Amino acid sequence: MFGRLKSLFKGPNGEDAKRIQLPPIVQAGQSHLDEWDIVGELGDGAFGKVEKAVHRADNRRIAAAKCITIEEGEELEDFLVEINILTACSHPNIVGLYACYYMDHKLSMLLEYCGGGAVDGIMIELEKPLTEPQIAYIARFTCEALAYLHEQNVIHRDLKAGNILLTSDAVVKLADFGVSAKLRDRAEKRGHFHRNAVL
Known part of the structure; x- marks a missing residue:
């Protein structure tokens, strides 16, 4: 079924994308470059570059632009799941999604910019492990984000230091929902955890 949907993404201007109910x-049919200026590079993600972007009409709005090239035949399901989860979930410790654009086989996600960086990068920069109070601080707010997600029947499934970000004000933000799952009900959640425990 999904294979038939993927063929609808072939339109050069993004109009065909509307048919699959994004x-x-x-x-x-729009590019993020229509509204945002790229001012720097933040790194390379698993599916493409992540760049720092500033909104053209309001330069106080800063975002991390995650840009993915959609190849023909490539599964798009994970990206749509991530977008749906971020759109539905609003929590102080979950990275926000500002906008998304699709045009010319390119999907762009404008995410909340976290100037403090990822926890793993912070440890590399410090060249030493975090202290116990620092770990406790990060763990506390990460757990609050996870508790909220579980209330929404969402499982992150890729929890690691690289996906825990800090803002410039040291607010903890859980990020990268590319392999997350939205469960239909709590019974499915219990079954999922049980299967993982057995494995």
Whole structure:
């Protein structure tokens, strides 16, 4: 079934993308470069570059632009799941999603910019492990984010230091929902945890 849907993404201007009922936040037929200026590079993600972007109409709005090239035949399901989860979940310790764009086989996600960086990068920069109070601080707010997600029947499934970010004000933000799952009900959640425990 999903294979038939993927063929609808072949339109050069993104109009065909509308037929598969992309989330409302995705602006089909538009590029993020229509509204945002790229001012720097933040790194390379698993699926493409992550760049620092500033909104052209409001330079106080800063975002991390995650840009993915959609190859023909490539599964898009994970990206749509991530967008749907971030759109539905609002929590102080979960990275925000500002906007999405799809055009010319390119999907762009404008995410909340976290100037403090990822926890693993912080440890590398410090060249030493975090202290116990620092670990306790990060763990506390990460657990609050996870508790909220579980209330929404969402499982992150990729919890690691590289996916825990800090803002410039040291607010903890859980990020990268590319392999997360939205469960239908609590019974499915219990079954999922049980299967993982057995494995």
